[in-house]
Each structure stands twice: as C-alpha cells, then as structure tokens.
Amino acid sequence: QRPLPCRTLRYVPAELEDKVVPDAEVLRTLLAVFRALFANALPRQRDVLAALPEPVRSKYQDLLSAQPRGAPVLGFTPQDVLYQTLGFSVARAASSLAAAGGVFVAAGRAPRGAVVGMYPGTVYQKYEPIFFQSIGNPFIFRCLDGVLIDGNDKGISKVVYRSCNGRDRLGPLRMSDSTWLTSEMQNPLAVGQYVNNCSNDRPANVCYQELDVPTGFPVELKQYLPNTTYSCAQQGPLRCVVLVALRDVGQGEELFSNYYTVVS
Numbered sequence: 648q649r650p651l652p653c654r655t656l657r658y659v660p661a662e663l664e665d666k667v668v669p670d671a672e673v674l675r676t677l678l679a680v681f682r683a684l685f686a687n688a689l690p691r692q693r694d695v696l697a698a699l700p701e702p703v704r705s706k707y708q709d710l711l712s713a714q715p716r717g718a719p720v721l722g723f724t725p726q727d728v729l730y731q732t733l734g735f736s737v738a739r740a741a742s743s744l745a746a747a748g749g750v751f752v753a754a755g756r757a758p759r760g761a762v763v764g765m766y767p768g769t770v771y772q773k774y775e776p777i778f779f780q781s782i783g784n785p786f787i788f789r790c791l792d793g794v795l796i797d798g799n800d801k802g803i804s805k806v807v808y809r810s811c812n813g814r815d816r817l818g819p820l821r822m823s824d825s826t827w828l829t830s831e832m833q834n835p836l837a838v839g840q841y842v843n844n845c846s847n848d849r850p851a852n853v854c855y856q857e858l859d860v861p862t863g864f865p866v867e868l869k870q871y872l873p874n875t876t877y878s879c880a881q882q883g884p885l886r887c888v889v890l891v892a893l894r895d896v897g898q899g900e901e902l903f904s905n906y907y908t909v910v911s
C-alpha cells in the first residue's frame with residue numbers, strides 16, 4: 648500500500664493566541680481601512696453604489712460631490728490609503744530568510760496592537776474536502792476550532808478561491824476580494840501568509856488573532872475581505888485571521904510571527 652502524501656498545516660497553540668487587542672478594535676480598524684479604500688475608489692464604484700440602500704448611498708454620494716469639480720479621481724494607491732488611515736503601510740519584499748520573501752513595514756510606524764495584516768484564503772470547515780488543495784501546500788492555516796484557511800495564491804487553491812469568489816457575487820456586489828491573487832491588490836493588508844516565522848535572533852513582533860466577521864458587516868465593504876467560504880451553504884459569520892503587532896514596528900523592519908506546523 649502506498650503511503651498517502653503528507654500535508655503540513657500551520658497553527659498557533661491556544662496559549663499563544665491570547666488576544667492582544669479586542670475583536671471590536673480589530674473590526675474598527677478593518678472598517679476604517681475598507682471605508683477609506685472604498686471612498687478612494689468611489690468613481691469606479693458607481694455600480695456598487697447604485698445597488699446600495701438609499702441612506703447608505705447618499706452618505707457616499709455626499710463624499711463624491713464634496714470633491715472639487717473636475718478634480719482627478721482620488722486614485723491613491725491602496726498602500727497610500729493604508730498609510731493615510733493607519734499611519735503605516737506594509738508590503739512584500741525580498742527577505743534574507745525565505746525564497747518567497749517576507750513582509751515589511753514599508754512606510755511609517757506600526758504601533759503595538761495595530762492590525763498589520765490579514766491571512767487571505769478559502770475558509771474550510773473541519774469536515775470539508777481539502778485534500779488535493781493541501782498536498783505540498785505550505786500556506787494552510789489551522790484555526791483553534793479546526794477551521795482551515797488556504798492562503799496559497801497558486802495552483803488548485805487559486806482556482807478554488809476564484810470560483811467561490813465568483814459564485815458569491817450578487818450583481819455588482821462582491822462578497823470577497825480576489826485581488827490578493829494578482830499583482831493589483833485592492834486590500835494591502837492581505838499579505839499575512841507571507842510573513843516569515845521568527846527565530847532566536849529574530850523574535851516575533853506580530854501574532855495571529857482569529858476574528859469572526861459579524862453578519863452585519865457593510866455589504867459594500869465585503870469586496871475587501873480576502874476570505875471566501877468553500878461551501879456555499881456556509882451559514883454564520885466569516886472566519887478571518889489577522890496579524891497584530893506585539894510591539895512598535897518601524898519603517899523597514901520585517902514582520903515575524905510565531906507559528907508551528909503539524910504534519911497530518
């Protein structure tokens with residue numbers, strides 16, 4: 648009998664996953680960043696605007712009409728928007744550690760407790776089939792309750808994410824972001840899967856925190872959530888994993904988390 652190919656899963660032991668900042672604060676940060684991204688892209692979001700209920704729409708329309716006439720579209724890069732909103736931006740860059748590179752504070756300073764990244768990917772319940780997507784895939788994160796997030800931007804994982812993302816579209820409204828699979832990322836935080844593990848001389852400066860996105864999350868901002876559920880029947884809140892700074896991280900510093908792997 649041939650042995651089954653083995654797979655590795657990333658995880659963080661429960662005692663290391665104590666929340667550094669309360670969920671409400673993480674959510675506030677995400678909402679602030681997503682609102683700013685949406686406002687910055689308003690001229691391109693007319694179809695989305697048109698699909699919103701009147702009170703929400705007019706709030707954004709006021710924003711649009713407050714623009715000086717004929718002014719060029721806001722059009723900052725998503726990274727600029729992140730910097731303007733939180734005072735820092737993050738980006739992938741070459742790392743001395745891993746061929747895949749790492750994630751750095753690209754500008755500004757991320758204070759302790761800041762949300763510095765999100766772990767993107769397809770969300771699988773414990774009992775859902777992930778076998779083929781998981782072979783030789785180092786980007787699967789296992790949450791404390793066994794939910795898995797596949798953050799691989801290549802191969803079958805990418806195809807699965809794209810198809811779930813397309814499935815959940817409601818007219819112009821997208822329920823999740825798939826641009827983290829491309830070089831034109833809309834949500835600059837969705838780089839959590841590329842953060843390297845810490846070591847003795849490079850202690851962890853960020854940690855993982857799980858967050859269930861409440862069902863009342865503004866529909867126009869879901870297009871920035873870098874997670875989609877594998878099952879279309881999935882009810883209840885969407886699981887996200889965010890990375891939070893354990894201390895101040897200055898410009899040019901690489902982010903290091905602390906995770907373990909288990910072979911299953």
Ligand SMILES: *[C@@H]1O[C@H](CO)[C@@H](O)[C@H](O)[C@H]1NC(C)=O
Pocket residue numbers: 844845846847905906907908
């Ligand atoms: C990550 O780093 C920690 C601390 O150095 C170590 O215990 C752990 O095994 C590392 N994880 C992986 C997947 O190498």
Ligand SMILES: CC(=O)N[C@H]1CO[C@H](CO)[C@@H](O)[C@@H]1O
Pocket residue numbers: 811812815822823860861862864869872874875876884885
């Ligand atoms: C909270 C939230 O936005 N959840 C969405 C996550 O993605 C799934 C599948 O794409 C949607 O069904 C949820 O509404």
